[in-house]
Amino acid sequence: MQWLNNFSKSLYSLETLDMRFAKSTTASQNSASDASRTSAPKLDKRPPLSGTKPSKWWTIEYCIYYLVFIIVVPTMVKQVYDISKPGSPGWDSFSKRLSRGWIPGRQIDNSDAQYANFRDNLPYLITLLILHPLFRKLYGTFWRIDNYKLPDGSNTSLSHDPSSLAVADARLQRRTFFDFGFGIIFLIALHGVSAAKVFLIFYANFKIATQLPRSYVPVATWVFNVGILFANEFCRGYPLSVIARILLPDIKAAQDVGARIDSYSGLIPRWEVLFKISILRLISFNLDYYWAQAEGNSNLTEKKHVAALFLSERDRVSYGAALRDFNLKTYFAYTLYAPLYLAGPILSFNDFVFQSRNCLPTTTMVRSSLYGLRFLIAVLCMELVLHYSYAVAIIKSSPSWTQYTPYQLAMLGYFNLHAVWLKLLIPWRFFRLWALVDGLDAPENMVRCMSDNYSTLAFWRGWHRSLNRWIVRYIYVPLGGNGGGKVKTMLNVLAVFTFIALWHDINLRLLAWGWLTTLFILPEVIAMIIFPKRKWKDWPETFRILCGIGATGNILMMMVASLVGFVMGVDDVKEMVKGIFAGWFNAGFVTAAVMCLFNKRHEVPLHVTKVGLFEGEADLEGLHVEQVVKYTYDFMDDFNGTELLEDFELEDKMTRAEARSPARKRSMGRVGAEV
Known part of the structure; x- marks a missing residue:
């Protein structure tokens, strides 16, 4: 079974996802064979880094978290499954949007036009993916x-x-x-x-x-x-x-x-x-x-x-x-x-x-094959979601929100966001796979799961990452980046999200999304100013709790902004929120949900990183300690917690450094003024 363990580590390593996450670009490029190994890199046992603490995996606190996982996560799935069954509230309305599925006894929710177009044409696209590189090779022989x-x-x-x-x-x-x-x-x-x-x-x-x-x-x-x-x-x-x-x-x-x-x-x-x-x-x-x-x-x-x-x-x-x-x-x-x-x-x-x-050594057949397998797994995951969760069709049918419980309403929004995440991830990965097979290594667009985010800025850095990098290079840095103080930085962020909203579609709903996103970034920035980590070195547990509270608020705000921009619009989100908060019982549900978010979304993911640092190795997809420190995006991480605003341009700090030459500096400044 060791080979299976090594294969799974290689399949889900960050190097397979994008070689830009490798510890050292030059080290990874010493030879093409190094880049194409199928086994995960061996981790050297190292002494714990100073300031780290022992693992909490088997403490009473974390055993409570495990119990929460075991109970809550299956019930989350069950809620959306129950309202997707025949005879559920609104079935007669949203069932018209369902299509015949390939899983026996289940229909498929293929009501999202954007993903349906990609899904229906996927066989032809795969044919093109195979023929295009073959035509290039044939061209090269002549x-x-x-x-x-x-x-x-x-x-x-x-x-x-x-x-x-x-x-x-x-x-x-x-x-x-x-x-x-x-x-x-x-x-x-x-x-x-x-x-x-x-x-x-x-x-x-x-x-x-x-x-x-x-x-x-x-x-x-x-x-x-x-x-x-x-x-x-x-x-x-x-x-x-x-x-x-x-x-x-x-x-x-x-x-x-x-x-x-x-x-x-x-x-x-x-x-x-x-x-x-x-x-x-x-x-x-x-x-x-x-x-x-x-x-x-x-x-x-x-x-x-x-x-x-x-x-x-x-x-x-x-x-x-x-x-x-x-x-x-x-x-x-x-x-x-x-x-x-x-x-x-x-x-x-x-x-x-x-x-x-120049042919990069990262574009190897083995690595492209592993990436292709990850693409197929993502497609299968989406197929299961669309066959057993009809959240997209339900919301598109504009139902009466009063016929659902607060828990069901919350899960409708949550699983809709997962469908949005997957419907974007899958086409992006397909076209990137096509480029990899053809010998070009484009940036990975989705670098982390939608449910694994508790920093607003880190979330947008990992969502449509190539667009983020483009924005940083051609808009954010020429405008001045974060070099003009917090107010100037927030104005630059507002300009960035306004452009992104208009670029996606010229309508009020996406403008509202862009402005809401900028507004929801403010609490995170203000919290970093009021609660800098360096002032809480003597109260680490208190700081950990404060981080959990901030992370929970970020999650709720990100969900609201995304539902407004990509799923429902302002009016429908307002009606959904009213339905969730109506009555004392519903308020109790919201309180319990917030507590679950505090436990599930902050404490455990953050602790994963810290354990790897204490034990001298980070068994996170085969990464060494330095890689975890470098590529962990969590804004409350012990190693880069107070630098989040600067991390908005994490991918482009060297771009600012390269502007030292007088000619380049004048050029970028002029572009910024004109933007």
Whole structure:
């Protein structure tokens, strides 16, 4: 059984999830074989770190927590299962939204249009995942690297060893030629004649970056792309029939021709819905080019004369492309890259160019297979949830909240949020898996379970993580980050969440979500100021209880904000909350639920980390102590508890450091002013 234990540790290690979480990038890249080991890393027994305390796993306190788990968690599942059975309140209303399931005796809740579209087309997407890398390999056999002409100005030769810059440049040309050609075919298949509209927007953005005076590029980039975001929403994708009716109102034939052309709309007629992810790539290209002009015409490997495999991800994102790489072919290859085009994860232009030029040792077949297995497990989990919990269909049917008990109402909201988490996690992991199989390592978007969060800022750092990193690099840091005091920082956070809300969809509900999220961050920030950990060193148990209270409040506020933004809207959430709090009995239920949250969501997860530190090893997915300290996001952790606000830009602290050069500092400051 040892092999099974080792396999499970490897399957659920952070390295399998994303090699960016490895202890040392350079250490993990010493060889491809090191990156592809299937056994978990061996942990060296180390002495306890100073200040840590013995395990509490078998104390009376934690035995009470175990009892709470055993009783409460099954009843949580039972509540939503009971209201999903035939004959339950509202069955006649929400059962119309159910579909035939593959589990005997169960229907499936496939009522979420976004996930239903992905689920129904998953077999075709898997076929594409298999064929796309095979087409690339076939292309590579006919068009070998030595058939390519090197970029102008390159003084290297292909006759050198395989690690030479010349071979890397040739590999970049080969990949971008294929990505450009395949992307055109892919885009036409997706959007039909509307592909021409996408190309036109892409080309206009490229001209803004390359033809305007450099000082105008940031403001022009933001005005153009935010304007496109609004125009796409209000013009509904610019149908030609509508354009003909506006320009030629008296010529019916022109409108008919426009409608006929619009009918060739491809597999996804509403191209503007998916274009939002492309907006981020367009901004990334323009601003990376803007900053690259201040750095010169060489990439970092040429400047520092270091092997590409030993560059950190920070260097790849900041300096991965030379000026000569910012050309039209590479630009279209980046914006049309098929595995990441529809939903991401978001990869910066610099990182895309670097990985297209250099094959990272993290993209191994073994690691991709393990990641694919985790994807399949997530899909199976979602299938079980949709077959046995109809929470999504119930809420979509707008039921009378008075027909449910407070416990049932709370579980309806809770399991809806789990469905939202899974419906986003699964497509993101699929498209990232596709990119991994194709040789590109994009960031993992979901790095922790929805139920394993008790810090508001840490939650958003781990939810759609690639977007968070994009926001930090292109908005938060140029605005000043956390360098202007707490008030300035909160204004920057408000600007960030307002942009995120508008980017998701231009409606009041998501704006309310963005502003609520910013509002709910304030208690956490204020608590860190009032109760800094350094002042509670002599009262650790009291501080632990205070942390639990704060964590419980954070959980409740995060649930409310997420339900408002992604599930129900403001009015329905207000009605649900009224139903939960109505009457003394209901108030007693809420009190008991809060106590369970205090125990379940804070005490045990936080103690897991501390035990590993005391025992000299952290048996958390095979991580060493330093890794646990570095990558634990919990804001009340003994090692980084008071630094949460700075941790909002944990992924980009080095970006602020890199701005030390006068040219880069002026560039980022100008972008911030224009944002």
